[in-house]
Amino acid sequence: MKKAEILDLIAQIKGGKISDEKVVEYFANYPFSDIGCAKVDMQRELRSGVGEVIYGEGKRPEAILAIARECVKNGNNVLITRTNSQVAEILQKDFPLAKFNEVGRTISIIINEPKLTESYIGIISAGTSDSYAVEEAYETAKFLGNDVRKITDVGVAGINRLFLKLDEIQKAKVLIVIAGMEGALPSVIAGLVKAPVIAVPTSVGYGASFGGVAALLGMLNSCANGISVVNIDNGYGAAYNASIINHL
Structure with a gap:
């Protein structure tokens, strides 16, 4: 969860606009989402300002795809390092805008375009x-x-x-x-x-x-x-x- 989501949830609880069951559902995956092949850290952005980055080397393409799906589902941009063209082809079926840098061996999936620094x-x-x-x-x-x-x-x-x-x-x-x-x-x-x-x-x-x-x-x-x-x-x-x- 992001800070804005937590504040919105608190406001809904205070206003009686959300049920107890829904609150439990919100926190069901706290502090990580277990998708079988990995435990995706859903609170990292809240703690450190940047969501989880996927280290691709040694991971099966299917596992990378599953982790990426979970990150995107939660509104996070995705960066995969030390990866390859096979993984890129698989991810681009789900995420057509996924960008593969062949030389740097990275894949980036941008859901929310970051604001660039002036410096x-x-x-x-x-x-x-x-x-x-x-x-x-x-x-x-x-x-x-x-x-x-x-x-x-x-x-x-x-x-x-x-x-x-x-x-x-x-x-x-x-x-x-x-x-x-x-x-x-x-x-x-x-x-x-x-x-x-x-x-x-x-x-x-x-x-x-x-x-x-x-x-x-x-x-x-x-x-x-x-x-x-x-x-x-x-x-x-x-x-x-x-x-x-x-x-x-």
Whole structure:
């Protein structure tokens, strides 16, 4: 239930416009809705401001569809991460407006269009190989109601590309900086801006990158101020935290 629904229910109870049985029905699924394959948290938006997001990897398409149906039935937008085209095809039969981002592996179903922030989140990536994390972060940030600007392929191997976008970068309220290899780009950015930088190491690089561990350690050991680091390839987590900052 959303806050507005609870206030409306209280008003109906006070006014004698609703029966005791109906009140019991309202709370029958509190605090979650058990649909067999999952227990869908129906109170999360009330607690944290954002409804449940579906992590798609490892879930059967039928289970994802059932969870999405339950969320939409309760008036919630739906975001599915780490998913695929098979799931998208199944969901689009029920939800024709479901948007599949093939690169970011996300599906978004928007029932209530969010109002975008006046300030914006900047998403900066080192190379084209980091696009999957960029798109996951972008779709998440947009889903959460943020204005978002993407600045891609501006890594340290051609640092001159970065400076052409410096004005736009410096005006962002918060920055998500994505890089693999040695993970140097967040340190460079953090030395040029006032905004907080959320660094995302990616599993991009040759053997000694150890699937993103080298970039992760490089970012954790950065001497630049204002950097926080999320897990390897975690564009979703970076965007969620950036959204909290951007909405302050």
